[in-house]
Amino acid sequence: MQYDYVVIGAGMGGLSVANFLAKYGKKVLVLEKHSIPGGLVTSFARRGVHFDLGILGLYELDEGQTIPQFLEFWGASQVPTRPLRGNLKCFIDGTEFDIEAGKVRESLLEQFPKNRDDVNRVLDIMHAINKEMHSGKEAPEPPYDMTLFQLVKFGMNAMRQRPMFMKYGNKDARRVLDSLTTCDELKTAVYSKAPYPMVFMAFAYQWSVYGESRYPVAGMQAIPDAAVESLRNQGGELKLNAEVAEILIGNGRACGVRTTDGSVYRGAVISNVSPQFTYEWIPDTVAAKARMKAAIARRRIFEPAAALFMALDESRYSLGDLESISIVSTRDYRMTTGEYRPDTAPICINVYPGIEGDEFRPLVAIIPISYEYHNFWETEAGRKRGQSYRALKQEVEATLLHRIEQHLGTGFTNALVHHELSTPLTFERYTYSKNGSFMGWSITQRDYGKFLRQRTDIDDLYLVGQWVFPGFGVAGVMASGYYLAKEILKSDGVDLKKDFAKFFA
Numbered sequence: 003m004q005y006d007y008v009v010i011g012a013g014m015g016g017l018s019v020a021n022f023l024a025k026y027g028k029k030v031l032v033l034e035k036h037s038i039p040g041g042l043v044t045s046f047a048r049r050g051v052h053f054d055l056g057i058l059g060l061y062e063l064d065e066g067q068t069i070p071q072f073l074e075f076w077g078a079s080q081v082p083t084r085p086l087r088g089n090l091k092c093f094i095d096g097t098e099f100d101i102e103a104g105k106v107r108e109s110l111l112e113q114f115p116k117n118r119d120d121v122n123r124v125l126d127i128m129h130a131i132n133k134e135m136h137s138g139k140e141a142p143e144p145p146y147d148m149t150l151f152q153l154v155k156f157g158m159n160a161m162r163q164r165p166m167f168m169k170y171g172n173k174d175a176r177r178v179l180d181s182l183t184t185c186d187e188l189k190t191a192v193y194s195k196a197p198y199p200m201v202f203m204a205f206a207y208q209w210s211v212y213g214e215s216r217y218p219v220a221g222m223q224a225i226p227d228a229a230v231e232s233l234r235n236q237g238g239e240l241k242l243n244a245e246v247a248e249i250l251i252g253n254g255r256a257c258g259v260r261t262t263d264g265s266v267y268r269g270a271v272i273s274n275v276s277p278q279f280t281y282e283w284i285p286d287t288v289a290a291k292a293r294m295k296a297a298i299a300r301r302r303i304f305e306p307a308a309a310l311f312m313a314l315d316e317s318r319y320s321l322g323d324l325e326s327i328s329i330v331s332t333r334d335y336r337m338t339t340g341e342y343r344p345d346t347a348p349i350c351i352n353v354y355p356g357i358e359g360d361e362f363r364p365l366v367a368i369i370p371i372s373y374e375y376h377n378f379w380e381t382e383a384g385r386k387r388g389q390s391y392r393a394l395k396q397e398v399e400a401t402l403l404h405r406i407e408q409h410l411g412t413g414f415t416n417a418l419v420h421h422e423l424s425t426p427l428t429f430e431r432y433t434y435s436k437n438g439s440f441m442g443w444s445i446t447q448r449d450y451g452k453f454l455r456q457r458t459d460i461d462d463l464y465l466v467g468q469w470v471f472p473g474f475g476v477a478g479v480m481a482s483g484y485y486l487a488k489e490i491l492k493s494d495g496v497d498l499k500k501d502f503a504k505f506f507a
């Protein structure tokens with residue numbers, strides 16, 4: 003079957019580029035190995051409770067933000083959402099700290115009375131960084147597309163227009179927090195929002211949008227579902243349960259794919275899958291393959307997580323108006339994910355609003371434990387999930403539940419009607435996101451901003467999603483679809499940026 007573009011993967015990156023191309027009359031096919039679209043934005047049900055994979059809320063679902071704008075441009079139905087305004091509870095080495103939504107500063111000042119100046123300094127800097135990040139009127143261009151002159155001008159403008167971002171935002175959060183306060187509990191409280199080594203900007207963003215995020219009334223799955231609806235309305239196709247096993251190359255160009263059942267779909271190829279997997283599907287006879295693999299071999303990947311999905315019977319235990327509970331230690335702040343063990347790793351429990359009709363409340367605890375943990379979770383080099391893998395998973399789950407119980411009481415664990423652990427290997431197996439990463443490449447100071455290009459060394463083979471510009475996050479990967487479509491459509495004389503601006507003028 004002949005298409006203009008065959009997209010591998012119906013993650014939000016793949017669905018985005020497919021929608022933009024379909025809107026401009028391209029014949030597009032999206033192939034998805036899973037039985038539902040969305041990749042890391044899918045939901046699943048257990049005992050009648052709907053769980054999302056871990057995203058609690060998205061600021062970018064708000065009116066006028068990326069997600070509703072893109073959906074509108076594609077002609078999709080809007081996704082009804084509700085605001086998230088819950089409070090946070092943070093246990094630091096057993097001591098409880100509470101943060102009220104909309105009153106972060108007041109809550110921290112009250113609980114860190116000896117460090118009032120530090121609290122104000124940290125929050126002022128975060129606020130300034132966030133303001134600078136949102137000050138641009140237009141989406142930035144991919145830096146690798148700029149000429150040397152544009153790049154120098156961009157750098158000079160950044161120094162002038164985004165001084166706080168340049169001074170603090172793109173530096174490692176630990177380094178920045180060390181320079182702003184000596185209070186370990188305060189640093190840990192800030193760090194507890196997402197306890198991963200990242201640039202400070204990531205924390206500034208998360209704290210600034212806390213209390214401003216929205217959650218789809220029907221759960222996160224509503225976002226990919228809306229994108230699939232518009233894709234079909236625009237003439238595009240989606241095939242589920244279709245796993246690509248090979249990228250076909252003819253005359254040096256990508257010209258189609260072969261799926262595991264032997265079907266062939268012809269067209270230029272766009273992969274929404276991590277490059278480490280995508281490149282393996284290129285035949286060894288293609289000279290560029292070794293070069294492309296070598297170019298990414300040493301890049302560091304964002305550390306993954308184990309996720310503990312729990313369904314809570316609220317008639318037996320109530321979490322009140324909590325949105326999140328973290329169980330952390332001042333020690334976390336100096337550790338890497340590779341050093342965490344189930345009995346030491348931070349535990350961040352997201353309390354979901356739940357969707358109408360569900361009897362129990364869905365909770366998802368995110369626990370940073372590495373892909374390599376305990377000999378790749380007892381799967382060794384072959385990554386074979388057998389008895390030892392299952393036994394280790396059970397042991398880890400019991401340790402985590404015990405730690406949660408120590409903080410929330412036996413009443414909590416007794417009120418759980420279901421619990422189930424996924425490991426980084428589970429995330430990898432479902433999405434082929436390398437090592438189970440849910441953010442693409444590492445975003446530490448050393449790694450942040452080194453974007454992979456969407457064009458590859460092979461003609462007509464492109465990448466889209468969290469591994470390419472502008473990187474991770476639902477809005478980020480949808481934007482990567484926009485940038486790739488803009489580049490592709492240029493040769494047809496389409497100025498997507500102009501059309502997009504005109505549409506919303």
Ligand SMILES: Cc1cc2nc3c(=O)[nH]c(=O)nc-3n(C[C@H](O)[C@H](O)[C@H](O)COP(=O)(O)OP(=O)(O)OC[C@H]3O[C@@H](n4cnc5c(N)ncnc54)[C@H](O)[C@@H]3O)c2cc1C
Nearest residue numbers: 011013014015035041042056245246434440467468475476
């Ligand atoms: C716990 C957690 C918390 C997060 N928190 C946030 C947050 O707060 N805010 C935010 O914006 N983002 C968050 N994210 C990140 C966000 O979900 C991802 O960055 C984004 O969804 C990645 O999208 P993608 O399109 O790049 O890739 P993916 O979603 O990984 O999609 C890839 C798709 O390709 C398919 N596929 C793979 N191999 C094949 C094949 N051979 N053939 C066919 N199909 C294939 C997969 O099944 C999948 O559907 C979080 C993610 C997780 C898991």
